[in-house]
Amino acid sequence: MSAMILVVEDEPAIRELVVLNLQQAGHRPVVAGSAEQALALMREALPDMILLDWMLPGMSGVELARRLKADKRTRDVPIIMLTARSDEQDKITGLETGADDYITKPFSPREMNARIKAVLRRRAPQMAGDAAEVAGLRLDPATHRVTGNDRPIELGPTEFRLLHFLMAHPERVYSRAQLLDQVWGNHVFVEDRTVDVHIRRLRCALEATGHDGLVQTVRGSGYRLSAHANS
């Protein structure tokens, strides 16, 4: 759920708004004020997605999209166009240039996130915030709700994020360091053993519906969420 997203938008106010929303949605926004600046940034590294304003000073968004789609190296980066016009003709033109989706201003954060999610899901399923279900245990990031066999389960914020991450990557073992990076954030200074405690709290909460057990310990390696028995 953490994608690097390049925002190309000349209006500082809108840019900030978009960046804020992206951050809140857990993404890593990178900004460019012009098409030229965007090209310069992309010379170094490619983002996972581009939010591109239709109207830009200098090279227009349409032109930039056309260029990017013409270059074999940048062809595969998904593009979502932002535009003030809702003209049907523009929409067609926009999609013809190779944009993956199209948002007309004014747009709500909700709409923006939904469309980003949709495109990400198409390109990289693991980054979209879909509800996950494993063996009767269900977690919905949208409603921030967890149920075990349809019975509600209460979780603290950290336990929720932890379970969310584990359920998004079931059957896979993660070391404490990896979990700290993914769930806590790769900049915090926290003791490795702290993960143990939160795992225990998580298990404790899941015990009510008998879904502890899904959270398995892999001695010497870390933890895993799995539907298969551990014996």
Next chain:
Amino acid sequence: MSAMILVVEDEPAIRELVVLNLQQAGHRPVVAGSAEQALALMREALPDMILLDWMLPGMSGVELARRLKADKRTRDVPIIMLTARSDEQDKITGLETGADDYITKPFSPREMNARIKAVLRRRAPQMAGDAAEVAGLRLDPATHRVTGNDRPIELGPTEFRLLHFLMAHPERVYSRAQLLDQVWGNHVFVEDRTVDVHIRRLRCALEATGHDGLVQTVRGSGYRLSAHANS
């Protein structure tokens, strides 16, 4: 799938980006801002792979690669070159210096990970994180699970690593010293005979599904994992 990867790159922004992606891919990045710093770091410990920027202040990346390939101690560390130029001539030069692969900027995280994995698969299969299967015996590093004919097998950490290494290099004999280097780590002081004990424990565990015969003793040389019967 946890390799220690040395990133040699002078541009802090790109360095951070690369480090972030490596961490997310489960690797352990170590950074150096210059060729000199890289050499100093490698005096202490050798990484499993080097991501090396072509252009560096002071000693260039090409020169560093040349040096590393000239030193017997560092010769075998795989190198992936990062460069802004996509010039074919440069590519040839780069590969001539001994680089194992070559990535031209701008590169997507996806591409970088794919190339790293490819090189790891070639040079150190047990680190590529691929599941291995030999004669119905299956080991998956990602889930940290071992099955024999689809029946689960329990292994301690050391036995797991031992089997993992053997399965990544089947049909090959390894001396006790080599196994100690590869499975235990080339810095630990452990008795040679200890390998025997762990081989026995491994065979013991595999016996449950009749796969113990795969671990063969080569008298006077060491051990081997082979699907073929032991004459």
Next chain:
DNA sequence: CATTTTTGTCATCAAATTGTCATATTGGCG
């Protein structure tokens, strides 16, 4: 501002793992 939740860390306990040794087996060879 008082109260409740959440969080990170520690000390301690139980269990699993590990390296080594002593002893038993095995295989090769004269």
Next chain:
DNA sequence: CGCCAATATGACAATTTGATGACAAAAATG
């Protein structure tokens, strides 16, 4: 066949590792 070296095996004590309960600081809540 008998000897020797190499390997297998069983036992064991030291060490690691994970689980758990308690606790105080920090953050959220009203």
